[in-house]
Amino acid sequence: MKPAGTYNTTYAQDMAIIRTRLQWIITIGACLLLFSCPLFLPNATLSLMSQMACIIIAALGIQILTGYAGQVSVGHSAFIAIGAYSTAILLESGVPLLFSIICAVLITGIVGLVVGAPSSRIKGFYMVMATLAAHYIIIYVISHWSDVTGGYMGISVPPTEIFGISLKSPVALFYFIMIFLILATYLAKNITRTKMGRAFVAVRDNDLAASVMGINVSWTKLMAFFAGCCFAGLGGSLWALWAGTLIPSVFTLMDGIWYLGYIIIGGIGSITGCYFGVITVVGLKELLSRLLPVMGGQYAAILGPVTDGFFGVVIVLMLIFEPRGLAHRWEMFKAYYRLWPLHTK
């Protein structure tokens, strides 16, 4: 639904991510606002936003894998762990920061290829179980390969610097992570408008029909795993920088399932849906964690289960009443005001 008066006359206009002048102004304004945040927000909020950015990048990955390509994966947490641990190990060995991030992303992507290798033979729920098995096996390997990964005790990430600027302060880390977030979002949006992106959607909707149309379904599924896991690796690398220390018990199966929850709430098959889902859920989690202790000591103890249960209920309700997520609501809202006053009830 385009705004009144804008018409697409060229292919470039049709494919544009940012189409109208107003959208450009809003995008640039939002970026400026984002980068000026450290001027007026406290360090704790900046740290929370950096964490959210890492989660959003990983959620972009699961959106490509599950939302666009239809390969439901519950093992996303394990891929993030691979990205995080690879970065930490490479940094420990003295590899420069950017290079270790790139290597970690590629390593995670390759592991994703291995996990996704059977996806052309194993379909549907069986593939879900395969990703579940992959999660358990990966976390097991990380927990027990003590020489390299420090086992259950974990490893710490050495402080890093880039182009001479130290990344120890929350502000510097914030800028670093936000640059990656913007690049990753642009990359994800770009992927969805390429031939491969359209192939993902075709395979999701009906892989037999897609192969009849000439799409190489096995290759597409493998690429979906590679792309999704690359994003997860990037999110994991930045997470390692943000967190400082890594232990395997942080990367639980429930976390991996949470990523599915983020994209359900945000909207399956929509990049903006990732943003909606992650910001809503993580923001509400933070809110609950501030609110419950204030309400009384005994409430603080039940924070964990209450948060989980609350979001379980939210997921079920979202699926019953708004299965296309918050992003769909946002599109409906935009359509409403673009059509005003000419709209049907």
Add this chain to the structure above:
Amino acid sequence: MDFLMQLLSTGFFMGIVYGLGAFGFVLIFKATKVFNLAHGHMMMLGAFFAVFFNITLQLPMWLSFLLGITSGAVLGYITYLLAIRPLTGQPLLSVLMVTVGLVFIMQAITTLIWGHKTNTYSSAIIAVPDLKIGNVFISSEYIAGAIIGLIVLTLLIIYFRKTRSGLAMRSIAEDGQLAESMGVTVRKVTGISWVLAGATAAAGGICLAMMMSIDYQFGQVGMMVLPAAVFGGLESLPGAVIGGLVMGIVSNIAGGYLESVLTGFLDIAPYIIMMLVLIFKPYGIFGETRIERI
């Protein structure tokens, strides 16, 4: 050799109970095409209901077992009513996600009501003596669990093969629309299958909890029935039982022999076996290969 026999027998008895859990999972899949990822947690809730009856209300174990099964049946029906029925006609991915949401809800309910305490039942469900064959020792909980599991399985199999509603359930698994046109009320039969699945899950959960203690992490143990069901093939009820047996035996043997070398292997051995099977037989051992049509 004795050690191996010990592991085999413990594994066998545990495997029967895993088979019961996997049976409930495949039951729901066959009747409604829904992958109930929350099945492990339904088993956990059923076991905790029995904890309530047995430990809080101090009722005898056999009565707690029966009441636990009934509560599990009610839980199954409430799940169907609130979470599954509103989504009729939606793509299966949505229903899978709803069961994911149910996992969160059930885990939250368990932790909120029963906390982090570890609970043990007062006694085995039926009074059987411990067995000692040669040097192999099988405690009474294992035997009781296996016997109960076999009884429940037999009852279910008789139900499916001999009764009309069992027949109706098999028919809506084949083709729902055709069954509806033959006079089967699909909504009612689906409700009955969820009730049965809830009861079966509770039975499996209680038997499993009887063999070990139960705490709020029990859902992870319950989730082991998923690879068992996948291993046997999602369309095959006997496959589920066999899958459960294999999983029980394999995890016990792996745990026994490899525990000193690779700790924690016990948890991932079922998944590795399942992956190996899936690579060679993508639909499980007894599953039906799908013929795909556009």
